[in-house]
Amino acid sequence: MQSQRQKQLVLILAREFVSNLSTPALIADASGCLVFYNEAAEAVLGKRFPEVGEVPLDDWLTEFAPRTTTGEPLPREQRPTHIALADRRASHLRYLVTSADGVERGIHVTSFPLFAHMDEFVGVVALFWRD
């Protein structure tokens, strides 16, 4: 029997949606795996998505050394993407990261959960803006 499932339809539609946005955006699936980010995000992150591939989102974000606005390390439980994944609720935060070009930048991140049915959590979308 066919064992490999396609991505959940809501994720496929979300990918098409963010592909057409000029706002940087990424998508993670229900397991917390980064499955896509758009061209606008590539410009911010310094890498094309195929170079990164599907990786655990929390671990990957750590590469950008997220910090609070006062420069303290930002616990992952406070990251909007983690909150959307773990608590399945929307979250927004401004914090500091070090981009791939080595420059410290302030970013605003809004992340929200995706539910195909009320009891079927399929992933999260995160939108982010530079200061």
Add this chain to the structure above:
Amino acid sequence: MPVPGQETLAHGGNTSCVEVLRDDETALVLDAGTGIRALGLDLARRGTRRIHLFLTHLHLDHLEGLRFFAPLWDARVTLEIWGPRSQVFGLRERILRSFSPPLFPLDFRDVPARVSFHDLPAEPWRAEGISLFADLVLHPGPTLGFRLESGSSSVAYIPDHEPVLAGIEGRSRDWISGGAIADGADVLLHDAQYLEEEYDAKIGWGHSSVDAAVAYCRAVGAARLVLFHHEPDRSDAALESLHDRACALTGTDLPPPLLAREGMSIELG
């Protein structure tokens, strides 16, 4: 909608209904368009008493034949109806909306057959020698595509589908709507309702152009495309033109697409 008449004598004017025939006394039926009326008479003649009906979705052209499905009116019949989950209402409740006054003179409580309702998708459904896998596909409202496998044979049934909205070319199959259902299928029954020049005015209506159907067949690696879900206004002659277009697009590296017609039988290995 059904379109019987002189213009559709060759390909038929009923709406979607497909039977998967096996060496078994249980019937598997895909969708309950008006084509199910004649099938019901045939099942009654064959003495079939156990039927599984799999509904891709509940748009009327896939449901309107159910009320005239002869086995439904036979107390000896067990009918299990499978369909897509909804956000709010259960499958039974949604189907019964069209099965009561003022839309129909009888109420579902008058149905003598033993009928039960089940939500899909769940785990793959299995019966003797056959497996059925369902997944949501791109079409307005909750809509499923089905993949059936028996032995080494597979058939994918995605009659109402607009995958181009989420991308076909340049995508890996897991990112294509219905990609796992149609992946490498021996036979793919797929929506090919429009000509490309008609599609621009119908974007978002949930159906594919013949060009998109051929592109989809290539992208998912299906062996043979069956052009399905004909535009109601298309005559037999116009359908043949659409078929010519599909054959030209397919070229010589794939078997030529088949044009679905009433009573068509496709044997799988």
